[in-house]
Amino acid sequence: MTESEDIAEIRRAVQALCAEFPGEYWREKDRTRDYPGEFVDALTQAGFLAALIPAEYGGSGLKLDAAAVIMEEIQAAGCNGASAHAQMYIMNTLLKYGSEQQKRAYLPGIADGSLRLQAFGVSEPTSGTDTLSLRTVAVRDGDEYVVNGQKIWTSRAEHSDLMLLLARTTPREQVAKKTEGLSIFLVDMRQAVGSGMTIKPIRTMMNHSTTEVFFDDLRIPASSLIGEEGQGFRYILSGMNAERILIAAECIGDAKWFIQKASDYAKERKVFNRPIGQNQGVQFPIARCYAQMRAAELMVHHAASVYDSGGNPGAEANMAKMLASEASWAAADMCVQTFGGFGFAEEYDVERKFREARLYTVAPISTNLILSYLAEHVLGLPRSY
Template sequence: MDFDLPESAAAVREGVLAIAGKYDQEYWSRCDADKRWPEEVWRELVAGGWHALAVPEEFGGGGQGLLELAVALEALAEGGAGGAASFMYLLTPAFGGLTIARHGTREQQEEFLPKIASGELETCFAITEPDAGSNAINISTHARRDGDSFVVNGQKIWISGVERADHMILVTRTVPAAEARPRTAGFTVLLVDLKEAVAEGTLTYQPIPKLGTNTVASSTVFLDDVRVPAERVLGEVDMGFAVLWDILNPERILAAAGGVGSGELVLSLACEYATERAPFGKPIGTNQGIAFPLARVKAQVELARLMTYKAAWLWDRGRPCGSEANIAKLTAADAAWQAADRAFQTYGGMAYSLEYPISRMFRDARIAKNIPVAEELVLAHIAQHELGLPKSY
């Protein structure tokens, strides 16, 4: 058993931290306030190939795995990005690069992966619906076969990155949920040309005003007779659930990596403040009422990191990792939230001031307990699959 990071992952961490170190908290706060994608950071990640780590080398990528992608995301978050880092590594590097490399046909790989590796093409992912949040089985967006194409109708919600993506990885039903046997049958995953659909007026979207994570917009998406060529199916028609889980588990693992990095960042800011702030003649960090809660959060972050790396390691080897991905997401999201909460308390009233980044990190950390899967559903999964308790949903 070896707990050292592989040399490849260690090099990734060093490289991404070097980029993150160029951008201070004022930069990230401006991006958040302006609701602006961190374009300067993204361009540097693309120029160094840090976004295409999981794209095979033959298509211009790094030829590495989910572990390296998770380490990169963690480093970007820890280096200053905080919660903004997660979407920078989920939207195109994971939803696009990782999924197409794993499930795309040779033709799809040759068409999409070089463009992803060069930064020419970006993607987003659409599964959630107004009446089917965490219950993906009940999605109703329907794709009907029409000759050499599928015609798609439906609605998605909370879809992040639509405004800048070129293609959407879209989860549809080709067999209605009520007719599917088993219930996980009848899913088909499609690669939708967003620019084309928007230009034709068959796909429209409306950004949703949000509390946090404002460096990327999240939108409601309306699909009205969107036509998708049959050669743009990812995986097999009606058998898309296998592709879906190979998207959702990495999503949870990468979300966990973002939580670990965000927790480290917030802890460093809190400890710096607790060392400098001395209203009673000595740093407030000397008080156990301040120090002990921060120390406990540090322990939580370290435990979350271990499970995140384990889950990524399993996924890279093609081994079952559902429970590990869920546990990593659960523990990392809670650690990031506890870090933000304790940092808020450490800063006292100044945490409420927008002059400091703590309020932004506090807002960003809270949503991680709900997405990409609510912690209650994670606990239900653990209870059923790890403890053998009856299914509760």
């Protein structure tokens, strides 16, 4: 695959930036469970997180394929883009379905980083992937909506100014189609925290800044509704395809990091008087991971090009996420195995990346739901759930 000079230039620029944030930086953050604010600031200042925002709103107006390359390079450099990737894609719903006034009000700030839109409130304790059964409600009261309920796995809520919130505005039994009755709001968390919104961090096995968010009679202005009331589910679907493609690209970057790391180590580490990479038992798993990663990479670029050309990339985005997350997880496992005992030592970063890479066969959508999608919507098999 030959890339355009523009894309190659983006890769070099991201690599140069990431070189400023070596393993020690991430290990320290991992140890203290701190948010990598310096890294996110650097990405923001360099304009990378505004890649998808059109130039008229202060962004760089790049295609998704180019944005995917940014995320890939971040991961391939050993950094963790999960701290920032949402700034890139959550605004998609605002861009596509927000009013001109809303876009003027928020997009320039998101583009220059003065406004952080990093939180997306969808999952709830009782509705994981079954989004339509969510229970958080927003009830119209004059010029306001009153929000009650709870969200979970809302990542980066403590490090975000705005939250895109999906809530039910019409009871499920009163809607004509089951996909209706949910609405999307852009909630200003700077005002909400302490006056109806509470955020509780959830400690996880990696440094991921995820939280639970509680709504207790939170009042938000009616003007924070995006698009039409009741159409929220439809609005977020398109954003989810972009999210899946970008995260798939991150997985490709992770796989490349693991493969590079393992190859370097296998060449240099000697056991029985020869490099361990001379053993088929060591080199074949690395080679297999490489082939698996390259195949997944093709699907990621294919999905991005379908998205960029205006098509519906539902199947491709799902397949890209599944294949790429499986490739990165296979590479992670292989890398630990190649490193032997050192794979568990913090100083090699392998164990940290291993923990971080594990997330993506689960989030933002689990492999089972992807297989269900392909079986039902692509192959015409009966719905299984």
